[in-house]
Amino acid sequence: MKIDIEKLKKIVGKENVSDDIADLYVYASDASVHHAMPTAIVRPQTIEQVQKIMRYANSSKTPIIARGAGSGTSGHTVPIDGGIILDMKKMNRILDIRPEDMLVKVEPGVVDDDLNRALKPMGLFYPPAPASSRIATIGGEIAANASGVRSVKYGATRDYVYGMKVVLANGDLVNLGSNTRVHSSGYQLERLIVGSEGTLGIVVEATMGIRPIPKFRCLAVANFDKLEDAGNAISDIISSGCEPSMLELMDKIGIVAVNKAMNLGLKEVGAIILFEADGNVKEAVDFEIEKMKKICKKYNGKDIKKSYDLAERTKLFSGRKKLFASLSRYKEGIICTDLADDMGVPNSKIAEAAEKIHEIAERNNVIMAVYGHCGSGVIHTKIMLDSKKKSQWEDAEKVIDELYDYIHSVGGVTSAEHGIGLSKAPPWKKARSDIIPVMRKVKRALDPNNILNPHKIMDAPDNWVQATNLRYKVG
Amino acid sequence: MGILGKLFYFKGNGDFKRSRKYEQELNKCIRCGYCYELCPLFKSFYWESDTPRGKLLLIYGMITGEIKPTQKIVDKIFQCFYCKNCSDNCSAGVPITDILTDARADLIEQGFDVEGTIAKIDEDLCSICHICESICKYEALEVKKDKEGKEKMTVDKIECRGCGLCMAACPTGAISQKEGCEITLPELHNKVKEIIKEDKKKLIVFACNWSVFPGMQLSESPSLVKTPYGIIVSMCSGRVAPELVLDAIEEGAWGVMVAGCPPEECDHDGNYKTRRRLVLLKNVIKELGIDPKRIRLEWFSTGESAKLSKAIDDYVKELDKIGPIKKIEKRKIGG
Numbered sequence: 001m002k003i004d005i006e007k008l009k010k011i012v013g014k015e016n017v018s019d020d021i022a023d024l025y026v027y028a029s030d031a032s033v034h035h036a037m038p039t040a041i042v043r044p045q046t047i048e049q050v051q052k053i054m055r056y057a058n059s060s061k062t063p064i065i066a067r068g069a070g071s072g073t074s075g076h077t078v079p080i081d082g083g084i085i086l087d088m089k090k091m092n093r094i095l096d097i098r099p100e101d102m103l104v105k106v107e108p109g110v111v112d113d114d115l116n117r118a119l120k121p122m123g124l125f126y127p128p129a130p131a132s133s134r135i136a137t138i139g140g141e142i143a144a145n146a147s148g149v150r151s152v153k154y155g156a157t158r159d160y161v162y163g164m165k166v167v168l169a170n171g172d173l174v175n176l177g178s179n180t181r182v183h184s185s186g187y188q189l190e191r192l193i194v195g196s197e198g199t200l201g202i203v204v205e206a207t208m209g210i211r212p213i214p215k216f217r218c219l220a221v222a223n224f225d226k227l228e229d230a231g232n233a234i235s236d237i238i239s240s241g242c243e244p245s246m247l248e249l250m251d252k253i254g255i256v257a258v259n260k261a262m263n264l265g266l267k268e269v270g271a272i273i274l275f276e277a278d279g280n281v282k283e284a285v286d287f288e289i290e291k292m293k294k295i296c297k298k299y300n301g302k303d304i305k306k307s308y309d310l311a312e313r314t315k316l317f318s319g320r321k322k323l324f325a326s327l328s329r330y331k332e333g334i335i336c337t338d339l340a341d342d343m344g345v346p347n348s349k350i351a352e353a354a355e356k357i358h359e360i361a362e363r364n365n366v367i368m369a370v371y372g373h374c375g376s377g378v379i380h381t382k383i384m385l386d387s388k389k390k391s392q393w394e395d396a397e398k399v400i401d402e403l404y405d406y407i408h409s410v411g412g413v414t415s416a417e418h419g420i421g422l423s424k425a426p427p428w429k430k431a432r433s434d435i436i437p438v439m440r441k442v443k444r445a446l447d448p449n450n451i452l453n454p455h456k457i458m459d460a461p462d463n464w465v466q467a468t469n470l471r472y473k474v475g
Numbered sequence: 476m477g478i479l480g481k482l483f484y485f486k487g488n489g490d491f492k493r494s495r496k497y498e499q500e501l502n503k504c505i506r507c508g509y510c511y512e513l514c515p516l517f518k519s520f521y522w523e524s525d526t527p528r529g530k531l532l533l534i535y536g537m538i539t540g541e542i543k544p545t546q547k548i549v550d551k552i553f554q555c556f557y558c559k560n561c562s563d564n565c566s567a568g569v570p571i572t573d574i575l576t577d578a579r580a581d582l583i584e585q586g587f588d589v590e591g592t593i594a595k596i597d598e599d600l601c602s603i604c605h606i607c608e609s610i611c612k613y614e615a616l617e618v619k620k621d622k623e624g625k626e627k628m629t630v631d632k633i634e635c636r637g638c639g640l641c642m643a644a645c646p647t648g649a650i651s652q653k654e655g656c657e658i659t660l661p662e663l664h665n666k667v668k669e670i671i672k673e674d675k676k677k678l679i680v681f682a683c684n685w686s687v688f689p690g691m692q693l694s695e696s697p698s699l700v701k702t703p704y705g706i707i708v709s710m711c712s713g714r715v716a717p718e719l720v721l722d723a724i725e726e727g728a729w730g731v732m733v734a735g736c737p738p739e740e741c742d743h744d745g746n747y748k749t750r751r752r753l754v755l756l757k758n759v760i761k762e763l764g765i766d767p768k769r770i771r772l773e774w775f776s777t778g779e780s781a782k783l784s785k786a787i788d789d790y791v792k793e794l795d796k797i798g799p800i801k802k803i804e805k806r807k808i809g810g
């Protein structure tokens with residue numbers, strides 16, 4: 001692909017453009033299994049620069065892929081056809097904090113944790129926080145509709161998006177949504193951008209809601225001998241009207257992995273659940289925790305510990321926080337791949353789905369940990385395999401087919417919070433053929449030249465293994 | 476192309492005999508990117524190829540033969556201060572800096588010349604006084620004879636950690652480092668000027684990247700909170716050359732704090748040198764009629780950012796009491 005590098009350098013300065021292999025090779029991957037090189041990387045710092053880049057890309061029909069931290073798990077930012085990676089990390093100013101309106105205005109490259117560090121001295125926080133909040137950018141979170149451990153009470157990114165400045169494929173700048181916490185004034189187009197994975201426009205500014213930090217937070221942990229019991233306890237906690245501010249699951253595979261990786265010394269039981277309540281009245285928080293404890297006991301939960309202390313809570317949560325990467329340490333000879341990673345299931349199906357996942361994995365010679373923000377119905381899994389053996393990739397393909405057929409059959413969704421990208425496109429397309437034509441119409445209306453993150457979601461290839469090169473050397 | 480065709484797209488192997496053993500470790504990296512949260516190189520350049528994740532990717536590409544080393548790739552691999560914030564943050568337990576060191580050795584063996592973040596010696600200025608040699612804990616500096624039998628000070632490019640201690644100690648200013656990471660003397664002088672003249676801060680704090688800075692970055696958003704002090708991250712407290720402290724006073728700082736690791740905890744043994752140096756400096760400024768309280772040395776371990784914040788606040792209060800350095804108190808320093 002031919003790209004006018006000199007033109008791009010004129011727009012953003014030569015220090016912000018690269019077509020050197022040292023950069024192209026690095027920007028060819030994210031946290032997924034995919035790898036494909038872009039043609040150039042461009043780092044804009046102003047809205048005007050983004051507009052000029054888009055005008056150039058549109059007129060030359062060059063693919064353009066917005067990238068935040070590149071922590072996406074499904075190849076969202078991996079460019080199948082080359083093109084320009086628009087690295088948004090340099091647009092990272094917090095433009096305005098308005099505690100009086102409970103709103104904050106940020107550039108898209110602001111890192112989630114940085115925003116929360118700025119808000120904390122004012123007694124405020126931005127709740128959706130994915131586990132990757134230490135590097136994930138607000139732009140990436142909007143484009144993936146990220147959620148996190150507290151979403152069970154506070155909601156996902158989409159619940160915090162009020163206003164947005166977006167540069168469209170033709171370079172036009174549009175102001176979507178509002179500057180208030182309410183609006184019923186026309187189409188809620190800002191919501192359309194949420195979860196659009198960089199395929200409809202480039203977010204260049206966002207006005208997001210914030211919340212006061214509650215005075216009390218109490219975190220509790222319960223051990224279960226059986227995964228099924230833990231899953232049922234979670235479903236019961238939610239359906240009996242408790243209000244956890246966090247409700248997380250870790251299965252035995254996850255527990256063993258974090259013990260190995262971090263030497264935590266956790267009891268290697270069938271499953272652990274972590275539940276938190278928060279609020280400004282301690283008695284109310286206690287009440288919630290006691291209610292949830294009782295339900296855990298009903299399902300044979302034991303060794304229940306709770307703490308209000310921040311240091312103690314951080315310690316109790318540390319295993320869950322670093323579980324994903326720790327899975328690589330579960331067993332010699334196997335590695336953790338980001339496949340089949342974040343389905344959503346109805347609350348009543350958590351235990352059944354967790355057990356089913358283990359069964360499918362075992363039958364197909366791979367290992368799968370089950371964990372996640374199960375209180376909101378998010379089930380995380382990862383396929384752990386011997387990446388050197390080609391037969392294991394075939395096993396993974398079988399697992400994915402079978403697993404998503406099951407998930408969809410119980411009314412679940414392909415992705416609960418990470419998005420579709422490339423790896424999850426085949427099962428998603430199979431399940432949602434009904435809305436693909438509508439999505440394509442929206443895409444073509446906003447991006448007639450198909451330059452914005454092309455070949456993703458509904459336009460992604462039908463086979464994830466063939467979509468790009470794999471990042472692993474096989475054989 | 477069939478599935479298997481796609482899986483086997485890797486070409487042959489280069490000569491990476493040390494780093495090739497890490498192939499499986501590199502597969503264990505999930506590429507989450509947590510390693511670059513506190514990476515000083517990333518904070519300086521903002522390119523993903525300067526992050527630990529980026530470097531691991533490049534090494535993986537080279538050992539599997541997918542990419543060939545180029546001068547730019549090699550320079551990236553040689554840019555690292557070994558602060559190990561990356562490995563501390565890696566829950567996949569990938570030995571990031573070990574991999575980097577072995578890759579460096581392989582690349583040097585392949586004949587690459589590099590700049591990276593390691594020390595550079597200007598032969599014309601070097602008087603071969605051996606001071607740098609005795610200071611370097613990594614034994615990275617050594618006098619060797621060149622082809623003509625002429626002695627010259629050399630840097631072991633694999634062992635050098637880029638801490639900058641030798642630069643601070645070199646009496647002839649013969650040692651320098653790559654520009655762009657705010658580690659060279661001219662860059663640091665500019666930073667001092669910017670903090671005092673443009674940002675109008677009273678106090679300059681030189682905070683060591685190893686012990687103090689990670690904690691501080693994680694405790695508040697320094698860019699947003701308005702403070703009466705400015706922080707300069709130095710790669711080691713031992714890097715804070717005396718002229719930087721004097722420069723800050725000359726530019727109008729009310730005080731200068733150097734914050735380093737406690738005795739026994741410094742990776743480079745730089746803090747002992749700082750202690751000795753600051754005692755001497757205090758005596759020098761006293762001779763010039765300036766209150767020695769204008770210079771302060773404090774020790775902090777990793778995770779003691781709250782203690783550092785308090786120490787800074789207390790010092791600011793003290794400085795507020797004694798006010799700016801008066802004209803009589805301040806004469807032209809350094810002629």
Ligand SMILES: Cc1cc2nc3c(=O)[nH]c(=O)nc-3n(C[C@H](O)[C@H](O)[C@H](O)COP(=O)(O)OP(=O)(O)OC[C@H]3O[C@@H](n4cnc5c(N)ncnc54)[C@H](O)[C@@H]3O)c2cc1C
Nearest residue numbers: 068069070071072130131137139140143146147197198203
């Ligand atoms: C260890 C780990 C843990 C994780 N935990 C969670 C979790 O708990 N919850 C969760 O929801 N996710 C989680 N994720 C997934 C990921 O971190 C999130 O999807 C995150 O929102 C991605 O942000 P990013 O800045 O890395 O975006 P990227 O990966 O760079 O991009 C993601 C998508 O956003 C688009 N994009 C980026 N910036 C813009 C912009 N300015 N305008 C338009 N489009 C843009 C990209 O094109 C791409 O399609 C995790 C990932 C990892 C590796």
